[in-house]
Every structure is written in structure tokens, then in C-alpha cells.
């Protein structure tokens with residue numbers, strides 16, 4: 001029956017044409033939606049942020065980047081990335097271990113430490129010293145492989161709310177834990193991990209605009225804001241008086257199955273005890289990698305004293321983690337610093353092609369993918385697109401469900 005088969009062919013062709021028409025229409029609509037360049041949309045000026053976090057230094061007084069002069073590749077890369085996010089950077093030279101004199105080391109067994117770690121330690125000390133010498137109220141210190149999301153400023157706006165609220169919350173929680181009698185624990189044991197985490201957290205939703213203080217957008221009742229890391233434990237549960245802040249429905253947080261510091265690592269705890277797209281701000285508890293952290297003037301002085309003068313006997317990031325945990329020699333409850341961190345982190349290591357680290361340790365012995373963990377709209381992953389002036393953004397960790 002030839003006529004019927006012709007009919008089929010006709011029908012198929014017609015359907016194809018309709019489909020093509022629809023596809024073109026959709027594409028056209030998408031084009032007109034992104035009529036102005038993506039990078040502009042998320043840059044400082046066009047977002048019209050009037051608060052301090054909108055400025056060139058993200059509301060800190062300065063941003064320092066640690067870069068070894070022989071790693072010009074990294075300097076180039078972070079400079080381009082910063083230019084698209086409207087960041088103004090100050091440089092702190094990385095140091096080669098062979099240029100540090102034996103007698104310049106503080107007490108402690110520095111001989112057991114790798115050359116990479118010695119150089120990194122000295123560079124971080126120099127960054128802290130710059131903050132002290134320039135009498136800055138706050139300084140953000142970045143390592144030169146740090147990466148971030150295009151929506152960095154809105155993330156920091158949310159974070160700043162937490163940074164201002166958390167010190168008081170922690171004080172209240174500590175008072176509560178000292179005053180409460182043990183029986184309360186019996187109730188706690190009956191609750192699920194999920195419920196315990198929920199009760200330990202004060203939830204805030206991710207808002208579009210905030211009242212952010214001009215002079216000190218992050219407050220100043222902390223010593224360190226640990227904004228970039230490669231793994232962190234949560235603070236202890238405190239179901240009767242929350243000691244964490246949860247930013248709910250944060251679109252910049254990847255889905256739970258992506259939340260791990262390395263492709264082969266196990267999932268971060270937050271992926272199982274909090275709803276998807278939650279970001280948690282809390283007191284530090286064993287934090288790894290010093291990719292990005294802010295210090296106050298007081299914080300900088302304390303750290304330089306502790307590790308530049310008093311003792312140096314382990315890699316700086318481990319030392320910093322111990323310091324924040326109150327594990328430094330002679331630390332007491334009273335002198336314990338207040339370090340605040342965030343999970344997932346806001347800054348993360350970018351692993352470019354042919355990654356080579358000058359500090360052996362965290363990345364030794366395996367070749368990671370080209371990626372930035374935790375960062376969905378990574379500026380570094382989009383550099384090529386940005387310099388070519390292309391629209392749109394490469395999403396690293398797309399949601400599995402269709403967004404509505």
C-alpha cells in the first residue's frame with residue numbers, strides 16, 4: 001500500500017519541521033534572554049550593590065594573593081579571573097625554602113617539614129605581617145589557585161549575616177551547655193542525625209538584599225573567617241541552643257552527591273544531615289587547606305606571634321587548623337580564638353590541566369580532573385568563554401532534577 005507509506009513519510013517530515021521550528025524558537029528566546037554578556041551581569045558595577053561587599057576588596061580592607069614569582073602561570077590565571085569579578089589584588093611573594101636562613105626559623109622541628117611547606121609557611125607569615133604593618137582592620141588572604149563562583153558577592157552577603165550572628169550564638173550555646181544537666185542527652189539520642197543537625201542550626205533563607213553595615217560588613221568578633229578549604233568537620237551538635245547557621249535553598253550549593261573535596265573522597269557530612277542546597281556556617285573543627293581566609297588585625301598579630309615567633313613544627317594549614325581548635329601548645333579556653341568557616345566552602349582549589357603543586361601533601365600521588373570542587377559557576381572554568389566574550393556559563397555540577 002504505497003499511499004499509506006507516503007502518508008507516514010509526510011507525517012514524519014511534518015513532525016520534524018514542527019520540532020525544528022520549536023527548537024529555533026526556544027533558542028531565539030534564550031538568545032534574547034542573555035542579550036547582555038553574562039560576565040557583566042555578575043560583575044560589580046551592574047549588580048548595583050551599594051553595600052561594602054560590592055567593593056573591589058569584597059568588604060575586606062585588602063585582598064592579598066600568595067604567589068611564588070616563578071609561578072607566573074598562576075598569577076596570570078588569577079589576575080584574569082579577578083578582573084572578571086571586579087577584584088583588586090595585592091601580591092605577596094611566595095618564598096623558596098632555600099632562601100630561609102636556619103636561624104630565622106622559630107623554635108620547633110622545622111627540619112621534618114618539606115621544602116614546599118616551609119616556603120608556604122613563610123609566605124603566609126609575610127601576608128600576615130603586611131596586614132600588621134599596614135594596620136589593616138581586616139585582610140583576606142588567598143592562595144593563587146583559589147577559584148570562586150560568579151555569584152561570589154551574593155554568597156558573601158549571606159555569609160556576612162552568619163559571621164555577624166555566629167559569635168553571639170556560640171556564646172549562648174556554650175552558656176547553655178554549661179548550665180544544662182545531662183538528662184537532656186537522653187532526648188537527644190532518640191532524635192535522628194537529621195533532626196539533631198536541624199535543631200543545632202539557626203536557619204536563614206538566602207535573601208536578595210540585606211542590611212549590611214558599611215564599615216564592618218562581616219562584624220569583627222572573630223579572629224579568622226576560613227572561607228576556602230578542602231574539608232572541614234562540623235562543630236559539635238547543640239540541639240538545645242543552635243551553634244550553626246544554615247542558609248537554606250542556596251542555588252550556588254551543588255547537590256549532595258557532589259559535596260566532597262576530591263573525586264575519590266567520601267561525601268562530606270553535610271550532604272547527609274542537611275537538605276540539598278544548604279550552606280552551613282559554623283565554628284571551625286579540623287579544617288584542611290588554607291586556600292582562603294580572612295583575619296582581623298588582632299587575628300593577624302596573634303597568628304604571626306604564634307607561628308612566626310613562638311613555634312613552627314608542621315605545615316601551616318595544619319598549624320592553623322590546630323590553632324583554631326585550641327590545640328596549640330598552652331592554649332586555654334579563654335585564649336581560644338574564634339574561627340568561623342563555611343560548608344561547602346566559598347573558595348576552592350582550581351585544578352587546571354597539568355596541575356603541579358609546589359606544596360607536596362594534599363595532592364601528591366594522584367592526578368585530579370580539571371575542575372573546582374564545590375563551585376558551580378566557576379570563574380576559572382569559564383575563563384576561555386569570558387575572554388572570548390561568549391554568553392552563558394559552564395555549570396560544573398548541574399542539578400539532576402529539572403529546575404522549575
Ligand SMILES: *[C@@H]1O[C@H](CO)[C@@H](O)[C@H](O)[C@H]1NC(C)=O
Nearest residue numbers: 052055056059060061214215
Ligand atoms: C571595601 O570595604 C571595606 C569595608 O567597608 C573597606 O575597609 C575597604 O577599604 C573597601 N575597599 C575599597 C577598595 O574601597
Ligand SMILES: *[C@@H]1O[C@H](CO)[C@@H](O)[C@H](O)[C@H]1NC(C)=O
Nearest residue numbers: 132133134135136137138297
Ligand atoms: C591603626 O588603626 C586603628 C583603627 O583602625 C587606629 O585606631 C590606630 O590609631 C591605627 N594605628 C596606627 C599606628 O596608625
Ligand SMILES: *[C@@H]1O[C@H](CO)[C@@H](O)[C@H](O)[C@H]1NC(C)=O
Nearest residue numbers: 233234235236284285286325
Ligand atoms: C569535631 O568533629 C568531630 C567529628 O564530627 C566531633 O566528634 C567533635 O565533637 C568535634 N569537635 C569540636 C571541638 O567541634
